[in-house]
Amino acid sequence: MRSAPLLRGLFAATLALVAATAGISLGNAQAPAPEQSPTVAKVGARIITQAEVERRLASMPPFQLRYFGKTTEEIRKKFVEEAIVREALLAEGGEAEHLRDLPEVGERIRGVLRNALLAQIRAEASAQGPVTDEEVRAYYDKHQDKYHAPARIALWRILVASREEALEIIAQVKGDLSPKRWNEIARDKSLDKTNNMRGGNLGFVEPDGKTSDPNVKVDPALVQAAEKVKDSELVPEPVQEGSQWAVVWRRQSMKAVDRPLELEAPSIRQVLMHERTEQRVKDLVAELRKKHLGELHPELVELLAINSSGDVAPVRRPGTVPSARRPAAGSPAPTQAPGDLR
Template identity: 30%
Template structure:
């Protein structure tokens, strides 16, 4: 019944998850009258410095900072491991990398052109990531996200929406007979449950609240023309069949709460800031793509950003 529509920036779905915690059986079995045993709070472990040496490999130090990088880069490989085993697995990986990298260097594998090109590309990727983190992401602050949300809400005109029910049938004659039944005092919800062919029939034809652009035009025009409590006196024809519509309520649509959409707003700001910097860099650069077909394809991608 509904047609696709654009929710723009502030469209979002709220997801909820519940967690339950079960008390240990032994704790439940304790005598509630027994005096409580006080357990001294464990001191929080100190965070080691990134320069802290945690191992050596053939005399070369492995630091806490290098271990953290391994945990970040190899995190997916360790995802199934218990937390206490992740550091050990990461350190083992660092040791293996160090040992085999040294053998590769001794064999001269780092001197061929293909390897040097790859290293140059990886360096550029790392610099790109550092730039994005420090010059783009750092500017997308909580205050900037909130300000953008407030700006979008202020710029969005109030939209009226209605809550309606409908009864959908195949022929105009069936719809006219239903209207006659309603005129005689029939109950709209009961008739919808009995005769409507729409998926909302079990709910008495209830379509919930909707605003402009969310229903097909003929249905929307007829529904918004009705007052609260009124039903259509003539069948409304659409591609789905013939409708009898009843309006249950009208209200002004409220924008989604900030907490519902703050992640989407943050992503939007990040994207805008990133492409603003990319376009600035491109406009100041001399770029010449030699292959005409490839140049055209790249141009289309750039234009779509």
């Protein structure tokens, strides 16, 4: 009898191919019933109709069809024998071996159904009509920060109490202007304890002192001072911030962004169509959850660990010796071979 692994591979490949070429109807259109189209072949309970063959042939690019022959008659005959009938026979063999009951095959079948349903949802979202110009304009106006932004400078700052102390730090880092040395000094001396552990990194700062963090705004004088030096250069003089003084390192910069609606409209249409589809999926999942979700025990996944490489394994109990360090069971006692020295 054929080996189970071979049949599993064939059945999985058949499922994938059938799912890719079955042309699952989207909307209300349905494939012709067997009685509406002549029967070309019958494999087990599966009836292959003329309409199915025509649909399958039409879905294939011309360069692939040329593999099946030079004339129309040769292509049709060989395609039915080597593609459609072959697939049906392999699927029938998989059914005979009850491969549908295998967990991995069941997961593949569920994946095919899942993808078919998502394809139907996408088609329905498209059938709803194209994204209008008004919707595009509304999205553009709502997300102005994505398409318009002033020039920004990434700043690292060490904040101290006096100008003299700031000058001392400038003298120290001039001889070794490296992130490592800067971070050491920032952790030790910066008065801004909200970011001294990360080198006083303020992120990108706008001309008015705004940062990417809505809760953090700095004195615009920092930006004005940094504008006088190039990226990766140290501001040579301390910058006053209220009653304190800052040592400023300009790390990098970003040019101003000004992208007009005409340029962004195509990508906005894609985003809105994606959002429309995702909303349909969320609504459907919520509905299906109410109907079909019987049990859910998320706490059980705490027994699984995922390492940095993405490998999944059961969590080891405290005190368990890793398998690589466990002594081999039943290690034989050393024996004396003939001729060994005593």
